Amino acid sequence: MTAIAFGAIESINPIERSADETSSASFTQVCLGFISTMFDKQALVIGNDDYGAGNRLQSCVYDAETMTRSLHSIGFDVQPQINLRNDQMSLISRKFAQSIRPGAIVVFYFSGHAGEFNGKNYLHGVDSTGDNLPNVQDLLREMHQNRPRVVICILDGCRNRMESLYQALGLDGRSRLRNGLVPMGGPPSTIIAFSSAAGKNSEAGHFGENSIYTKYLLRYIRAANTDIDIVLKNAAVDVQRATTNRQIPYLYTNCNEHIYLNVIPSRNNKAWSDSMQFDPPIHQNQYMTQSIWPHTGNFSYPHYDHAGMINNQYPVYENAWYNTMMYPYTYTYLQMFL
DSSP states (O other): OOOOOGGGGGGSOGGGOOHHHHHHHHHHHHHHHHHHHHOOEEEEEEEOOOOSTTTOOSSHHHHHHHHHHHHHHTTOEEEEEESOOHHHHHHHHHHHHHHOOTTOEEEEEEESOEEEETTEEEEOOSSOOOSOOOBHHHHHHHHTTTOOSEEEEEEEOOOOOHHHHHHHHTOOTTSOEESSOOOOOOSSSEEEEESSOTTOOOOOOOTTSOOHHHHHHHHHTTOTTOBHHHHHHHHHHHHHHHTTTSOOOEEEEOOOSOOBSSOOOOTTOHHHHHHTOSSOGGGGOTTOOOOOOOTTOOOSSOOBOTTSOBOSOOOOOSOHHHHHHHSOOOOOOGGGGO
16 A cells, blocks of 8 residues: 555545545554654753864754754654753753653753763753753653653764863863763663764764764654654764764664554554553563662662662552653663573
């Protein structure tokens, strides 16, 4: 059966449609309406260019603008923000986290300067003063408070600005700051994409162009019925090829279900059936535990027990549906049993 794009359905003469095509079109219209009411998709997109002398970037605002258009075109409720100060980023990110609806697919995208200090990653506002640099790990915890289905954090921000981070944290040049970002995790059902490897810089674009990472991410992010894991890996492969391994994007995830940003439903579409999966098979995993988050709140380096499972990332809520959707997951290293 010929696949029909939803946007082209109305341009086809009904007389010329086969019975299968007419049925498929009707099914698509019904399902798209159902999806729009059932699956929320929310995004916060930030691009910062206007840094101080010697630190100004040229492509980050354009990155944010093009990412906003792409996400909006596949049904996301997008909040675009550009050239924010540190305090503005913290406030806007907090308000966005509070606006997240339960069960939503959430995307947080940042393009600009970023850096790492003592195992925590910080995003840079366009000002270089203040002690309120947004901490990415804290932002992720806040975004999970309202129980979204998944939080996808995309950081195209390894273009360091060390002297500004020193000033913002009130530190001197002897402090232990490192280039790039540090590997990090998040609460369960978090996907984190770095535009470059930990501790490495990423290439920014010129005025009116996208950065190398965002350029290739935009090529795939609207792909229909494609798992976000595949989207991010396809973009990473293209970046690695284009830079001949100078820049290698990294992916950190503890989301163990299929996530599709752009589902085009059909009767035989696996993406559609996966999106409708409210009791994932992994829920039956015999290694499942029901431990709670540790009091330390450190999600960067999870604690492993002797069996090789992460035993500290399963908060228990009273909402049974949310528990089933969000926390059926366990983390095992099968190599330990081989």
